[in-house]
Amino acid sequence: MNSKLNARILVFSTDKISDPAIDMAGLLKLHYPPKVYTIPLPCSSAVKTKWILHAFEQGFDGVFIAADGSDCPYGESCTEKTGDIVKRTHDIMKEKNIDPMRLKMAAICSVCSESFVKQVKSFDEALIKNKNAE
């Protein structure tokens, strides 16, 4: 697929868990759309709703939070806290008439490279379909 046809996706990854998985996807030469851009953070529970909304305002089609899940080195509460961020942001997105499907979260463990690639590919396809339907 020509890269221009891909959706533009911002990934919030995490230094110790999901970013190593994304690195390993590269190491394994697993291909995914090139318009997937990553900003690594210490923890997925640190993503501010403000940043997600800013990404949409700037033209990103989708935001994907590659969450630590239960592997989070900062504690078990991470899964719930990241889930709360997504829920709060989805509510605001609805108020602003932004389709909530444009924000997605999945736990990506440090060796979940295939899972990451599968997630961003299906997210890319869903976003393109959604865009075409508008």
Add this chain to the structure above:
Amino acid sequence: MKQKIGVYICHCGGNISDYVDVDKVKDVLAKEDGVYVSKTTIFACADSNQKEMVADIKANELDAVVVASCSPKLHQITFQAVTERAGLNKYNYVHANIREQVSWPHSDNKIGATEKAIQIVRSSVAKVRLSQAIEPIEIDTQQAVLVLGAGIAGMKAAISLAKMGTQVYLAEREHFIGGRIAHWDVLCGTEETGKELVTRLYTDVIANKNITLYTGAEMVSSGGSKGNFNVQLKLKPRYVADVCDDKENIKKAIEVCPVEVPDEFNFGITKRKAIYHNFPSEYPQAAVINMDDCTRCGECEKVCDKIDLSQKEETVEVKVGSVLVATGFDSYTPGEGEFGYQAIDNVITLSQYKRLLAISNGELKWNGKKIENVAYIYCVGSRQVEGENKYCSRYCCTATINTALRSNDKFKNLNHFHFTRGMRTYGKQEVFYHEASKQGHVFFQSYGDDPTKVENKNGKTIVKINDILTNRKELEVEADLVVLVTGMVPRAHNTIGDILKIPKGRDKFYNEIHMKLRPVETVIDGVTIAGACQGPKNIVESINSALSASIKSYSFVSSDKLSVEPIVAKIDENLCQYCDACTTACPFDAISKVKSGSKDVALINHTVCKGCGMCLPVCPTNAIQLITFSDDEVENMINVLANEL
């Protein structure tokens, strides 16, 4: 705002430049606002290139640097050091990952890869443009380490640290040291018994003046952080005089004690008194009274004047720079009826069987009946299809084979039947499996969804399997003793984990930061983990991790000053209207409420804050910023990534 930024784009031999047009990236970046130097290099990490970069930064008087190369996990520290050698602050450096996240995954799309590389390097420039020179937080350090747990891992770590010249406090919760090793007879691959190994290590511990050993010591609280932990240890009394050479009267005291309880040292297959020794691996060599069992009848005091029931619990405080946790594991206890456990009287666990072999002489008997056919059922409590323990306990296949082989040295005419789910005697341990096969041990195999069954038929214990090695033929063995090969589970008693707030993994064992890159560190700065508290390990693996953890802990206390990463959260007091959401969200109790003028505001303890950022999104007034991940930095990166040139 930085205005003389140097950008260095690496070919990585061809790993990057075969798929990314690095010259185009260089040319685009040269026009970026604030970029003063934009260059390509064949191998950025090569020593010669590092020297050239240092000279280049100095000659051009650059104020910030971006290197676009491989993953920051590999070389961010390398290039931060380069910038420091060139006289810059290392936080004026940003790393752009254009190999693992660009050239390799997009090797099928060179145009797309080049476009993405440009965007990623531009976004790194956007971040470094706003970078500030920040200094590590420097703190005074206690040059001592607390090692929790005096099993094989704890003792090896303590000895290793003490040899490096560090003061070590070695605290064992039980009254006797040695942990699990103390239970075992001849250890696999050696001619040494557990007792001999424990004796050797205990002798080293006692002989080393740098080690202070506490037994019956339980951690009850901990304050402070890396470099300065204040730990309270509660010391349980033995109720027997510390120096007791009155062995005859102690023996009498044990004889007259009317209380009998299952002996934990033999996993409940024998009884002990409320006052007891821990033979054979008893160190320190002194009896103890377990007050949970004692009725305080006073009979022992009548025959032995070394008994002192008036002893009281004590609390000691130790000040250390690092805590090394080596608290070991619990053996899995099968549920009632699981493979006949507690329902059929000749079904026992591997631990019980090992102690039975150790304490039996002449004929091997269970409940008075001679044992000839022993059936071993593997993976009990590990690799569970329906239970929580999905992991392999690693040590049990080899431990079972070793036990079975050694049992033939002591008892004749034993027949061994192994009901496995696939043998995992990995590495050199394969020779023991081979030896058992040669000696005529019979191996069966089943899958997890079709487990071995244990039944009682007319007073006989029958073990049945649909054996996949014989095309799922149903085979059965009449067993005199069924041994359940139980795996390792995390300690049920986990107050240490709760006090130190050590995160646990999916398997509920303590979690390291990264399995390969930082395998003995936890996210709690200054706290390292070793041995089976981190996950199932055999003795050799436990020792390796203990030595590794001891080196890591030593690195925290080797100097009287310690630098702490300054990436922490900070509060804007003008915006803060203290609501406690951040305090609640912080998993490390790093945020407290303080008065600032007439209002309450949040205060972050920078030596406790781990920089996770969990407090950021819960603040209703956006009063919290994480250093190096501020709104301006993140949003500027987003602006660049969203808008191609």
